[in-house]
Amino acid sequence: MCLRFFSRMFCLALLTLAASAQAAYVWLPSAPPKEIEARLARLQSDAVAHKAAIAAGKRAAFFCAHCHGETGISLLENIPNLAGQNAFFLLNQIDMFGDGRRKDDFMSGLVKVLKPDERFNIAVFYAAQPVSPTPAANRAQAVAGGKHYARACVGCHGANGYGTREIARLAGQRPGYLITALTDYRNGTAGRADHRMTGVAQKLSDAEIAALAIYLGTLP
Template sequence: MKRISSLLPVLAAACLISVSALAAKPEPAASQAEVEARLMRVMADSRARDSAAAAGKRAAFLCVHCHGEQGVSPLDYVPNLASQNPVYLLAQIDKFGDGRRNDEFMSGLVKVLKPEDRFNMAVFYASQPVIPRPSKDKRLESDGARHYARACVGCHGAQARGTKEVARLAGQQPVYVKNALNGYRQATGLRADPRMTGVAKRLSPAEINALAAYLSTLP
């Protein structure tokens, strides 16, 4: 309950915005490929990127409470968004919006965001630096590194920075990584992706623990 009551101001603000969003003129819909191409163009052009990121930071006032001022989360079950791949970020926001991914808070919140806000937020968060955790347990981390090299590197990349569609894992919150892997593994329906389900099903709890510890230390 503590989690819910501390969020009342956030939820109230979201309601106000959803009322004003109803009154706003609908934006012309762009195809996903067009949005993606525009996102890559803006990320590559420092002036366009700075201006989109500034607008994204303003729109992200609703997100600060959980995801932190600059996308480094103060809560261990909330993912860092800093340095995450922008196309992946935008895709996840859209998934919460249309029900392909579900979370008690995210699902309601993102419905009130206009397409332009979603776009600018993806640019803002993708442009922020991630803060890796200092190493704590060398043995656990080297186990994690071994499992990563065996089972994950092919899709998430040697530095765990992902690609356009594959999530960046480097520097991610360890509790969130564990929850995400268990979610895929247990097929709870909150989140499903055929590329992750098979891999996650083959991991033991000890392997998940080691992977989460290792990934959180990566820059």
């Protein structure tokens, strides 16, 4: 995966870091869902603590910026934007990479260098960053995507594509990543197997996936 994006030297450094992290570390889950939610809710009513968590998260995410960008707008079309994503979802996905429920050559190793507090603050930092929608080159395709969305996705991901808790925000996500993620769920090649998504994705054609990705990319 890495060589698609970066130089050989950078990939080697990443793989070494990922491997050493994997060897040295026992994964500790972040916290029970109720505790995470309570902690996130407390930040909503404490602006000073929220600001401090964002600042700490930005520092802890310095390495992530190589791929996900300084403010969570990813540098490449196939890498997900993290900006504006739900904090609970981000933390949950980090935990899934950590304990093996979601697999990716790099992410699975990289998250292991993060302490539970760093993961929490990183999730709060990215969640607070503005999204960057992609205008549709083809209006008709976006309109078709909106119809598929209303039919098949709105029940879980919401009218605006904001998601909730462990359901991803899709609004303003990179179309390239959406296509990859949906195709991988459909074909059983995703490094994750959430039955709610694999069931839906199996019913989608390539053209429907492309239209959905274009439409969702345009949403603010």
